Amino acid sequence: MFRRLTAVLCVAGAAFVLWASSAAILPWFSRWLDVGERPVKADYVIVLLGDEQTRPFVAAALVKEGWAQTVLLTEIASGPHTIDGLMPPLHEIARDVLIGRGVPPDRIVVLPAYANSTFDEARALNKLLDSRPNARVLAVTSDYHSRRSRWIFRRVLGNRAEQVTFVAAPTDYYVPDRWWRSQWGARSVASEYLKLAFYLVRYGHLVHFAAACLLLVAVAAMVRRRQADRQGVLPIENALPNDRPTP
Amino acid sequence: MTRKRTIAAVVGAAAVVGAALFHAPLLRGIVRSLVAEQPSSDCDGICLISNLQSPEGDRCYDIAAKLWRENPAAPALIVEPPENRIVAAGGLPSFAAISRRELSIRGLPDNAVSILPSDGNDDWAIARSLNDWLLKHPESVAVVLCDEFHSGRLRAAIDETLGSARAKQVRIAPLPDRRFNRGDWWKTRVGARTVGMEWIMLLRHWLCGREPCPLPAAAGDYEKNMIESWGEGP
Numbered sequence: 001m002f003r004r005l006t007a008v009l010c011v012a013g014a015a016f017v018l019w020a021s022s023a024a025i026l027p028w029f030s031r032w033l034d035v036g037e038r039p040v041k042a043d044y045v046i047v048l049l050g051d052e053q054t055r056p057f058v059a060a061a062l063v064k065e066g067w068a069q070t071v072l073l074t075e076i077a078s079g080p081h082t083i084d085g086l087m088p089p090l091h092e093i094a095r096d097v098l099i100g101r102g103v104p105p106d107r108i109v110v111l112p113a114y115a116n117s118t119f120d121e122a123r124a125l126n127k128l129l130d131s132r133p134n135a136r137v138l139a140v141t142s143d144y145h146s147r148r149s150r151w152i153f154r155r156v157l158g159n160r161a162e163q164v165t166f167v168a169a170p171t172d173y174y175v176p177d178r179w180w181r182s183q184w185g186a187r188s189v190a191s192e193y194l195k196l197a198f199y200l201v202r203y204g205h206l207v208h209f210a211a212a213c214l215l216l217v218a219v220a221a222m223v224r225r226r227q228a229d230r231q232g233v234l235p236i237e238n239a240l241p242n243d244r245p246t247p
Numbered sequence: 248m249t250r251k252r253t254i255a256a257v258v259g260a261a262a263v264v265g266a267a268l269f270h271a272p273l274l275r276g277i278v279r280s281l282v283a284e285q286p287s288s289d290c291d292g293i294c295l296i297s298n299l300q301s302p303e304g305d306r307c308y309d310i311a312a313k314l315w316r317e318n319p320a321a322p323a324l325i326v327e328p329p330e331n332r333i334v335a336a337g338g339l340p341s342f343a344a345i346s347r348r349e350l351s352i353r354g355l356p357d358n359a360v361s362i363l364p365s366d367g368n369d370d371w372a373i374a375r376s377l378n379d380w381l382l383k384h385p386e387s388v389a390v391v392l393c394d395e396f397h398s399g400r401l402r403a404a405i406d407e408t409l410g411s412a413r414a415k416q417v418r419i420a421p422l423p424d425r426r427f428n429r430g431d432w433w434k435t436r437v438g439a440r441t442v443g444m445e446w447i448m449l450l451r452h453w454l455c456g457r458e459p460c461p462l463p464a465a466a467g468d469y470e471k472n473m474i475e476s477w478g479e480g481p
Binding site for chain 2: 038057067084088101170174178181182183186187190194
């Protein structure tokens with residue numbers, strides 16, 4: 001009884017400490033996702049599609065300031081709103097925004113890809129780099145999306161990923177250090193962690209999967225040992241010879 | 248010890264068999280809190296909402312036109328968020344312009360469409376816009392067309408903002424996504440992902456409540472801030 005009470009108090013104490021320090025801990029979750037760097041002089045800037053409210057504007061600023069010469073967009077697969085004729089495809093929206101912000105149309109190239117994911121965009125860039133192997137590229141994406149994008153580009157491009165510098169576009173509608181207070185921040189950060197976990201399991205190296213399995217086995221063994229200790233007996237297979245009744 | 252293990256194994260097996268047999272009602276139960284649904288007939292206004300330019304609710308214009316044909320005295324109310332950078336840069340028409348166009352295609356005359364200006368981009372801003380409309384039409388009832396799994400959260404924001412008496416004048420009509428609904432969401436990846444995210448959002452709503460949503464900077468200021476953060480040019 002005393003042990004159970006102690007355990008409940010410990011859990012409650014830990015929960016209280018976590019709650020009290022959440023304002024110090026939670027910002028770290030959004031900061032960790034952002035791996036954006038200062039831009040370098042490059043040949044191309046590729047705008048990863050999504051968040052048209054921010055990413056094309058950063059690309060436009062990069063071109064206008066002379067960091068890159070040409071903007072790359074990837075042709076995107078149609079979503080329900082495009083199929084219904086409510087909105088043009090995302091790459092066309094991004095193109096119109098770039099032109100609206102002063103990027104000359106002849107400096108915008110749409111890569112044929114019919115992309116559905118960041119993987120498809122990385123593959124489209126890989127194809128371009130086949131013909132321009134020394135090109136330097138800036139990849140613009142949202143701050144919370146930059147870590148996963150960098151991971152995907154490294155997976156697809158291999159050594160060529162060294163030629164790509166990620167530039168983060170700050171996201172609207174929430175303050176990154178208080179992301180959990182806004183519905184947009186919570187959606188962006190939480191979904192990004194879920195996607196990262198999914199990508200690591202689905203597309204990650206075998207070593208990630210093996211490490212996760214080992215961790216699970218270790219936790220299970222610890223729990224089992226703890227249960228045996230609590231009952232004051234050795235695990236059953238070791239205990240059997242001494243427990244046999246004497247005739 | 249052996250007996251305990253046997254009991255644990257039997258209970259475990261029973262749980263697995265039970266979950267296999269009754270997985271559909273169990274999974275439907277999981278999304279019950281995410282969905283709010285009230286009757287959409289006999290309303291005095293049909294409200295269309297937008298989040299970041301994406302019209303909420305699959306085929307919302309078809310449903311809005313159908314409701315209007317049933318009761319032509321009820322106008323379509325378009326909750327228009329503040330102009331964003333994409334609209335300002337010419338990347339897209341505004342939500343109001345898209346909605347007017349789509350409703351006109353479906354037979355609604357211009358005078359059957361009203362714009363409710365909104366001061367933000369979250370559920371509470373939608374609730375405030377509806378509150379303003381209800382202050383001018385105190386006896387009216389509005390029905391809001393909304394994504395099925397977003398409807399529970401929107402209901403909570405409306406109840407918090409309008410108070411119990413006026414909140415009763417707002418009904419929610421949840422519109423299922425064409426790819427999944429509350430009866431089969433677990434069969435598609437996009438359905439499972441949506442339900443997972445909506446649960447996280449609902450929990451956040453319960454735990455944290457709301458914080459004013461900062462409005463985005465104008466395009467020029469946004470670019471200027473970026474350029475300053477990069478320091479010296481190339």
